[in-house]
Amino acid sequence: MNSRAIQVLVGLFMLLFILAMLVLALRVSNLTSLSGGESYSLVAKFENIGGLKEGASVAASGVRVGEVSSIEYDAGTFEAIVNLSIDAKFNSFPLDTSASIYTAGLLGEQYIGLEPGAEIDALVDSDEIDQTQSAIVLERLIGQVLFSRSGED
C-alpha cells in the first residue's frame, strides 16, 4: 500500500475515534445535562437526608431545575447541610420556598422537590432555604405504625 493511502486510512481511524467519543459523551453519558451555563447555589439544612446522594436532581413541579452539589454534616447543630446548584434561569424562587426530599417511584433514588411560597422577594446566591422536610425513613414509619397499633389495643 502506498503511503498516501495509509495516511488517509489512519486519518479515517482518528475520525472514527472522535466520533466514538462524541457518541459516548453525548448519547451514552450524562454530559448533555452538565452543559448549559450559569448556576447559583442555595443551602438547605435537613434533619435526615435519607438516601440523598451528591448529583441528585433538584426539581420544582417535577421539572429538573438543578442538582445537589455537596452534602456536609454540621456538628454544631447536628443537621445535614445540603448545597444545591440551581440553573441561573430559574432565579425567581420566593424567600419562603420549602425543600423536601422525595423518592422517585416507590424504591427509586431520592431527589429534592422545591415548593414555591408566597413572598415577593426571590432567593439569590448563597441564600438558605428555611423550611425543609426530611426524608421519610422506612424504619421510623414502621415504628410509628407499631406504636399507634399498640396504642389502640
Next chain:
Amino acid sequence: MIDLVQRFGLFWLNILASLGRASMFLAQMVTALPSLLKRPSLTVRELYSTGVKTLSIILVSGLFVGMVLALQGYNILIDFGQENRTGTLVALTLVRELGPVVAGLLFAGRAGSAMTAEIGLMKATEQLSGLEMMAVDPFKRVYAPRFLAGCLSLPMLAAMFSAIGAFGGYLLSVEVLGVDASAYWSLMQSSVSFTSDVGNGLVKGAVFGFVVTWIAIFQGAECIPTSEGVSSATTRTVVYSSLAILALDFLLTAIMF
C-alpha cells in the same frame, strides 16, 4: 532431590531475570520516543498496522457483545419489572469493564501477535543485525514507533468498542425486545458519568495498551531466531498479555471504583 530444588529456583530466577531485561528494554524504548517527532511517517505506518487493521474485528465484536449484553440483561431484568434499565446495564458494563478488557484481549491476539511475529522474523532473518551494522538504532526505527502506535491505538479501539456496543444494545432492546427507546437512552445517560466511567475506561485502555505493546515488542526482540522460536514467542505474547490484562483490570477496578 537437590536437582529438583535447583531447577525450581532456576525457574523463578529466570522469570526475575526476564522481568529485569524487559524493564531495561522498556527504559530504552521510552528514551527513544522523542526521536519519533522527527519521523512521524513511521508512527503513522505503525498506527495503520496496529490500529486500522484491528478495526474490523473490534467493531464486529463490539456489536455482538452489545447485543448479547442487551439480551441477557433483558432476560434477567424483566423478572423485576426493570427492563427499561437494560440500557444502563449495557452501557455501564461496556464502558467500565468489557470495552477495555475485550478490546485489549482482541488487540493482544491480533495486533500483539502480529507485532511479535514481525519483529521475531526481522531478528531471524538478521535484518535487526543489519540495521545495527549500519549504525541505525533499532529502538528508534523499529521498536519505538510500534510502541507509540500500540499505546495510542488501544484506548481508541476500546472507546469504539463501547460506542458500537451501546448502539448494538439499542438495536436489540428497542427493535427486537420492545424496550422503550427514550427510556433506554435517558436512564443510560443519567447513570453513566463521562468523567468517572468513560474517563476511567479510557485510562484502563491506555494502561492495557502500554502493557500489551511492551510485552509484544519485548517477546519479539527476545525470541530465539528460528521459526520455532518465533512461533513460541508469538504464543507467549498472547498468553502473557491476556493474563496481564485480566490481572490489571482487577487492580484498576479496585482502585478506581
